[in-house]
Amino acid sequence: MTTALNLEAVNRSFGERQVLKDVSFAVESGRLTGFVGANGAGKTTTMRIILGVLAAESGSVHWRGAPLTRADRQRFGYMPEERGLYPKMTVGEQIVYLGRLHGMSAADAKRRTTTLLERLELAERAGETVEKLSLGNQQRAQIAAALVHDPELLVLDEPFSGLDPIAVEKVLAVLRERARSGAAVLFSSHQLELVERLCDNLVIIADGTIRAAGSRTALREQYTLPRYRIEVDGDAGWLRDEPGVTLTELDGAHAVFDLAPRADDQAVLRSALARGPVRAFGPVRPSLAEIFREVIR
Structure with a gap:
């Protein structure tokens, strides 16, 4: 443009x-x-x-x-x-x-x-x-x-x-x-x-x-944290034991977690697939309101 x-x-x-x-x-x-x-x-x-x-x-x-x-x-x-x-x-x-x-x-x-x-x-x-x-x-x-x-x-x-x-x-x-x-x-x-x-x-x-x-x-990419959302069959509590994973939200089959800087999101996905079907997996993108709060503080 x-x-x-x-x-x-x-x-x-x-x-x-x-x-x-x-x-x-x-x-x-x-x-x-x-x-x-x-x-x-x-x-x-x-x-x-x-x-x-x-x-x-x-x-x-x-x-x-x-x-x-x-x-x-x-x-x-x-x-x-x-x-x-x-x-x-x-x-x-x-x-x-x-x-x-x-x-x-x-x-x-x-x-x-x-x-x-x-x-x-x-x-x-x-x-x-x-x-x-x-x-x-x-x-x-x-x-x-x-x-x-x-x-x-x-x-x-x-x-x-x-x-x-x-x-x-x-x-x-x-x-x-x-x-x-x-x-x-x-x-x-x-x-x-x-x-x-x-x-x-x-x-x-x-x-x-x-x-x-x-x-x-671009702003969403810039301010996106290494945070992911996953939905599996069964309980996602096993994520607590995954290397580099910090759970921020857990509700049965649904979980949101942060990754350590060198942790591999695909390794977490492979671990999930080894346990059964994965219904959803991907990064959590911040809303404009979240970006706004981040940049003005």
Whole structure:
């Protein structure tokens, strides 16, 4: 994949408090990148620097290999955590208006607005003012506003907050479609299970410092312990006597165990097969929540 957005050693302070410390990571075209961290970790500040709302004190932000410009940002879509739609304006008029601000013709903005509101199941609400919508529907309208001009980069701050499971799936489908078209997507979320299911790449930030970044697969491999799960016929208690094996969980035929650095997982498997059928055997992969806890402590 091609790197679309690249941050190198970005720093930012507010008064005497440094909130970003040499922040560096990349966002690739055609991929969904999850940006996770606790409240106050620096996610929103980083996003605002990308969008030009804030300036970095040092470091650089590049778009497709060149310094980021105002013209580049015209091709970005942004959804802030603090929702910014006009409450007295109708949904349809507002999305069209924002499309026009990004240089779309009136006809293209109306066509794109109609398509998006249908995809997000807001078409019946197009004539209502934003203030009359439920919080979940306001969220969908905000996502439509970020997408209306077919942006090359989407920056979304907590886009799934307040959405029910059905609405989440609708939004996910739209984001995946945008990524498949070649756009780069960066979004923050506190819902780690959702990020794990959706994202291709992950960036984890804590105390203004990037603690881990890379593909979901690479991070899982990097933080996988020498831990295995096995299910056999009969009792798996014999594992206690296997060289290099430390049992961490035993429930009859099911067991989870750690291996010493030089121990051979295949030797354990052969020992199990010598005792009878093996129904399941393989490494235990950490969840995003487990990786997150590991890298921020």
